[in-house]
Amino acid sequence: MLRALSPTLPRLGLGCLAFCLASGVVLAFYYRPAGNVFRNVEEITTLVPYGKLFRQLHYGSGQAFVLFMLAHTLEHFFKKRYRTYSPGEWSRLVTAVGLCLLILFTGFVLKGDKEGIFAGRIFMNMLRAVPVAGEHLSRLFVRPGDHFFFLPYLHHCFLLPGVLVYLTRSHIRRWVPGAQTIYLTGVGLVLFALLVPPRPALPPEAPAPLVTGPWFFLGFQSLLKTAPPFWAGIMPPVFLFAGLLSLPFLKDPWGRRLHGLLIGLLALYALLCLRAFLAGP
């Protein structure tokens, strides 16, 4: 059964990516990253015909694509396929996963609600904690003021998806989903969009005792409560991605040790996210 899943996951994932890109293009006709973004998103959800459907379709397909992508990468990681494929192919996969998470994060910011604005500010201030280049680095992603949403919008809609499609181009050619997969993915996603309502959004000025980030950021949110931003928010993902990228270049026993260490760290982070999801960060 697992062998049958192996070629199915990329096809389903690419089907989700197609729906995500298409629904994103539709949403872009009404979404504006300036002025009162929260009101704009609320209008899409409640006023614009089929706005809620397209918003949930975009959300659901994006989340599903990233989950398929993570499952695909973890499968390669646990089966140590980075030893058989070329280092370039493995690094493209790992970089694509990082980009996927960044696209989800910028999408979370673009909701324009309290959670989104706070997530953007936290990300900006975390990047500022990077020694020497932090201040400049933060300005590449988010800027305070009236145009707060412009750079996340630019990254979410153009730069990051462009780079992602470029990195996965060989996969897209090899695993292009057939009509049956597209039909199956479409039915599943439309059912999700019709049956699952969007999460209630907090207006930016509403008082809230607790504000949480996206699901994959909850672990960092917990760490940020106890450790300085550089050690809690910058170093762990840098170490994780650097470790994953360097796996094909290390020979045993160092390769085996790093593989084990990364499994431990990933499991620890997953537990941290789960704990924060269930009991609050």
Added chain:
Amino acid sequence: MDRREFFREGPFRALGVLVCALAAYPVFRFMTFRKIRKTTVTFPPAPDIQSRVLYRKGVFLTARGPHPRALSARCSHLGCTVRFDEVTQTFRCPCHGSVFDADGKRLEGPARKPLEALPVTVGKDKEILVTRIL
């Protein structure tokens, strides 16, 4: 690459890297330039606010003592907007749990600095003007 090839190709490759770095620097500086922009938040005259804590557009105004004091609502940890808890008379950050007293001094949590104190001026109609950087 053998030694001869290294000495033949090396300087050109180094020159290529240098040219790329020289071209990337102005691009990076352009993309990361930030113009400092300020905004002024207006509050009612001091007698009207008495001992309350007012909030407007990212600024808290407290009227403890003879002079009103303005504090930035941005948490000094990672920039979330703090809220004022009337019961405990403290500012609390909803993101990572930092707590500040009514004067903005840090009491607990991951923040290391107090809330930023902002300059306060009085307008010609005795309204209170607070300037903050966006």
